[in-house]
Amino acid sequence: MENNRITYTTDVLVVGGGLAGAVLAQKLHSLKPDVKITILEKGYFGYTGQTTKAGHGMCIMSPEAGDEIYAMCKEQVEHNPYGTYLNDQDYLLEYQKEQYTYIQELERMGGKFSHNPDGTLHHHHEFEGKKISAVQIDVDFMTPFCKNVMAGGAQILERTYFTDLLTKDGKVVGAVGFNLDTTEFIVIRAKEVVLAMNEFNPSCRDMFVAPATGYAAAYEAGAQLRNVEHLTEWDLCYRNTGNFLYGVHWVVSNSKGENIFRKYNCQSLEELEVTLIRGMAKELEMGNGPLVADFTQLPKANEGADGFFHGIEMKQRLELDEFIRGFQNIDLSNPKPEVSVSYRVSIRSLRIDVEGKTTVPHLWGIGQMTTAGSAHGSWVHGDGLGVAAKTGLMTARAIAKRIDESELGEIDEAQVEKFRRRIYEAAEYKGEFRPDHVIRYISRLIKKPEYSFNKTDATMTELIEELQDVRSKYKDLIHLPKVNGHYLAKAIELRTMIDMLEMMFMVFKTRTESRGCFSRLDYPERDDKHWLKWVLVDNKSEDGKPHIFTERIPIERYPFKPEGWQEIAMP
Amino acid sequence: MRITDLQDDPRRMNNVTVDPDLCMGCMKCIRTCCYDVYEWDPVKKLSTAAYPEECVSCYQCMYFCPAGAIKVEEAKLAFYDQLYDPLGMND
Numbered sequence: 156m157e158n159n160r161i162t163y164t165t166d167v168l169v170v171g172g173g174l175a176g177a178v179l180a181q182k183l184h185s186l187k188p189d190v191k192i193t194i195l196e197k198g199y200f201g202y203t204g205q206t207t208k209a210g211h212g213m214c215i216m217s218p219e220a221g222d223e224i225y226a227m228c229k230e231q232v233e234h235n236p237y238g239t240y241l242n243d244q245d246y247l248l249e250y251q252k253e254q255y256t257y258i259q260e261l262e263r264m265g266g267k268f269s270h271n272p273d274g275t276l277h278h279h280h281e282f283e284g285k286k287i288s289a290v291q292i293d294v295d296f297m298t299p300f301c302k303n304v305m306a307g308g309a310q311i312l313e314r315t316y317f318t319d320l321l322t323k324d325g326k327v328v329g330a331v332g333f334n335l336d337t338t339e340f341i342v343i344r345a346k347e348v349v350l351a352m353n354e355f356n357p358s359c360r361d362m363f364v365a366p367a368t369g370y371a372a373a374y375e376a377g378a379q380l381r382n383v384e385h386l387t388e389w390d391l392c393y394r395n396t397g398n399f400l401y402g403v404h405w406v407v408s409n410s411k412g413e414n415i416f417r418k419y420n421c422q423s424l425e426e427l428e429v430t431l432i433r434g435m436a437k438e439l440e441m442g443n444g445p446l447v448a449d450f451t452q453l454p455k456a457n458e459g460a461d462g463f464f465h466g467i468e469m470k471q472r473l474e475l476d477e478f479i480r481g482f483q484n485i486d487l488s489n490p491k492p493e494v495s496v497s498y499r500v501s502i503r504s505l506r507i508d509v510e511g512k513t514t515v516p517h518l519w520g521i522g523q524m525t526t527a528g529s530a531h532g533s534w535v536h537g538d539g540l541g542v543a544a545k546t547g548l549m550t551a552r553a554i555a556k557r558i559d560e561s562e563l564g565e566i567d568e569a570q571v572e573k574f575r576r577r578i579y580e581a582a583e584y585k586g587e588f589r590p591d592h593v594i595r596y597i598s599r600l601i602k603k604p605e606y607s608f609n610k611t612d613a614t615m616t617e618l619i620e621e622l623q624d625v626r627s628k629y630k631d632l633i634h635l636p637k638v639n640g641h642y643l644a645k646a647i648e649l650r651t652m653i654d655m656l657e658m659m660f661m662v663f664k665t666r667t668e669s670r671g672c673f674s675r676l677d678y679p680e681r682d683d684k685h686w687l688k689w690v691l692v693d694n695k696s697e698d699g700k701p702h703i704f705t706e707r708i709p710i711e712r713y714p715f716k717p718e719g720w721q722e723i724a725m726p
Numbered sequence: 727m728r729i730t731d732l733q734d735d736p737r738r739m740n741n742v743t744v745d746p747d748l749c750m751g752c753m754k755c756i757r758t759c760c761y762d763v764y765e766w767d768p769v770k771k772l773s774t775a776a777y778p779e780e781c782v783s784c785y786q787c788m789y790f791c792p793a794g795a796i797k798v799e800e801a802k803l804a805f806y807d808q809l810y811d812p813l814g815m816n817d
C-alpha cells in the first residue's frame with residue numbers, strides 16, 4: 156500500500172492530548188515560550204480521552220489534614236489495595252508534597268473547580284477518616300487548557316494515530332504514525348518525546364477500554380515497565396447489562412436471603428475482595444442463585460456508617476441507583492435486582508522517576524500511563540485526574556530545565572521504513588473476520604474465572620499458549636473490510652494487545668503470592684519475605700522474548716515498613 | 727480458538743443509529759466519541775454510526791447531539807458475565 160509521507164520537526168512532541176498532555180503543554184509554554192510543542196492526538200483535542208468521562212472529581216490531600224503529609228502517605232502505603240508496600244516512597248512523598256496547592260496552580264492556569272458561596276474552594280472534606288478529599292471539576296474541564304495551549308501556538312495534529320517511537324543509538328529521536336482520515340504516513344522528529352496516552356485496558360465494551368499501542372512502542376524502544384501486576388479491579392454490576400452498581404456489594408444476597416458479604420467474612424466496604432467474588436461464584440455453583448442486590452438491607456440514613464459510599468447520604472445513593480435503573484429499563488419496583496460482577500485488568504506501568512523520565516533517554520511519561528510505573532501507589536483507584544494534572548506539571552518543569560541542551564537526533568530511515576510497512580501490512584490480509592472480532596474474543600477469554608479470580612501457574616501457562624496460538628494465526632484470520640484508518644488502527648491494536656497480554660501474564664506468573672487486588676488461587680497469601688520487590692519488564696533479552704526481572708525495594712531507607720521488615724528486607 | 731468464538735453474540739452488543747432525517751451534519755458526535763463509532767458520509771453530508779461494535783454506552787454523543795438524531799440501545803446481556811457465563815446460565 157503506497158502512502159503519502161509527511162515529516163514534521165519539533166522540539167517537544169506530546170503523544171496524547173488528554174489532561175496530562177494539555178497541562179504539560181500549557182505549563183511548558185509558560186516556562187519556555189520559545190520551545191516548539193507538537194501534540195499528537197488520535198481523536199479531537201479537548202473532546203476525546205478519558206478526561207472527558209471523569210466523574211466525581213479530583214483527589215487532594217484534605218486541607219483539614221494540615222501538614223500531615225507523612226500520616227497521609229502512611230495510609231497510602233499500608234491501606235492501598237493496589238500493590239500494598241510496593242510503592243516508591245521517595246516518589247510518593249515528592250508527589251504529595253504540594254498537598255492541595257496544585258489545585259490552585261491549575262486554577263491559575265484556567266481550570267474550573269466548584270466553590271462555596273464565599274468564594275473558597277469547595278471540597279468533600281475527609282473520606283471515611285482518611286486524609287483524602289476531592290474537589291469537583293467543571294464538566295468542560297479540558298476546554299480552558301486546550302484553548303490556552305492553542306493560544307500559545309502549539310501545533311496540534313488531530314486524528315493522528317501514533318504507532319512507534321524512532322530511536323537512534325538507544326535514544327528516542329521521534330515518532331511515527333498515520334492520519335486516521337487520510338491514512339497518510341506521519342514522521343515526527345523531536346528533541347524530547349512525552350507519552351501521555353493513558354492505560355492499556357483490554358476490557359471491550361467498557362468505558363475504560365484503551366489500546367496497548369503506547370506501551371508496546373515504549374517497550375520496543377527499550378523502556379522498562381514496572382508493576383504490570385498492579386491493576387485488577389472488580390465492580391458489582393447489574394446482571395443483564397453489565398452496568399456498574401457502586402457501593403452496595405455488602406448487601407448482595409443469594410436466593411435463600413443469605414447475605415454473601417457476611418457469609419464469606421468479607422471486610423472491605425470499598426473494594427470487592429476476591430473472597431467475595433469467589434463466594435458469589437460458589438453460591439451459583441451450589442444452585443443458590445440468582446444473586447441479588449437486596450436494597451431493603453441498605454440503611455435509610457448513613458448515621459455512624461463508615462466507608463467511602465457510606466459517606467454519601469443513603470437516600471441519594473438509592474435515588475442514583477433508581478436513575479440508572481430507569482435508564483436501562485430495569486424494573487424499578489423490584490427492590491432486589493439481579494447482580495453479577497464485572498472484571499477489569501489494566502496496565503499503567505511505564506516506569507518513570509520523579510521528574511517523569513523513563514529509562515530511555517529523551518523519552519518521558521505522564522498521566523495515567525505511569526500511575527503504577529511510577530510506583531507512587533497512591534490513590535491508584537480514583538486519582539486519575541490528579542495524576543494526570545500533577546505529573547503534567549512536574550514533567551513540564553523538568554523538561555524546561557533540560558530543553559536548551561537538547562538536540563535533534565538523526566533519523567534511521569531503515570527503521571522508519573520498517574514501521575511504515577508494519578502499519579499498512581494489514582491491508583493485504585485476506586481472512587474471514589475483522590480485527591475487532593479477534594480483539595473481543597481475547598477480551599472475553601482473559602475474563603474467564605481460571606484466568607482472573609482463580610488463576611494459577613498452570614492456567615496462566617495455558618492462557619499464554621493460547622495467546623501465542625492466536626498470534627501465529629490471526630493474520631490469516633482477518634481482513635480489513637475497508638482499507639481505512641479505523642481498521643488499520645484496529646489491526647495494530649490487535650497485534651499490540653496480544654504482545655502486552657502475554658507480557659502481563661508472564662509477570663503474573665512471576666509474582667508467586669497474592670497482594671491486595673492481585674490474587675492467585677495457588678498462592679493465596681501475601682509473602683513479604685520474598686516479594687517486597689518490583690517485577691520489571693524490558694526487551695533486553697537475547698531471545699527476543701520479554702525480559703522479566705525483579706528489583707528489591709529499598710525498604711530499609713523508606714519511612715513506612717511492614718512488620719518484621721528487618722528480617723525480610725536485607726539482602 | 728474456534729471460529730464460533732469469533733462471532734459476536736448480538737445480545738451482547740449495543741445498537742447505535744443515526745436518523746438521517748433528523749441529523750443536520752454538525753459533526754459533534756464524530757468529535758466527541760472516543761471510540762470512533764461515527765463516520766462522516768461525504769456524499770449525504772451526514773454522520774453515520776459506522777462502527778457500533780465499539781460503543782461503550784457513555785452516552786456522550788446523545789448528550790451533545792443538538793438534533794436528537796442518535797439512538798444508543800443498550801445490549802441485552804453483559805459483554806462477558808464472569809459468574810453466570812462460565813456456568814452456561816446465560817445461554
Ligand SMILES: Cc1cc2nc3c(=O)[nH]c(=O)nc-3n(C[C@H](O)[C@H](O)[C@H](O)COP(=O)(O)OP(=O)(O)OC[C@H]3O[C@@H](n4cnc5c(N)ncnc54)[C@H](O)[C@@H]3O)c2cc1C
Nearest residue numbers: 171173174175197204205206209210211317522523539540
Ligand atoms: C468513566 C470514568 C470515570 C472516571 N472518573 C474519575 C474521577 O472521578 N476522578 C478521577 O480522578 N479520575 C477519574 N477517571 C480517570 C481519569 O479520567 C483519567 O485517569 C485521566 O483523565 C487520565 O488522563 P490522561 O491525560 O492520562 O489520559 P486521557 O485523558 O485518556 O488522554 C489520553 C489521550 O491520548 C490519546 N491517545 C491514546 N492513544 C493514542 C494514539 N495511539 N495516538 C494518538 N493519541 C492517542 C487519547 O485519544 C486521549 O485523548 C475516570 C475515568 C473514566 C473512564
Ligand code: SF4
Nearest residue numbers: 759781782784785787
Ligand atoms: S455512547 Fe459513547 S461510545 Fe457509544 S457511540 Fe455514543 S459517544 Fe460513542
Ligand code: SF4
Nearest residue numbers: 749750752753755791
Ligand atoms: S451530533 Fe447529531 S446532528 Fe450532529 S452530526 Fe451527529 S447525529 Fe448529526
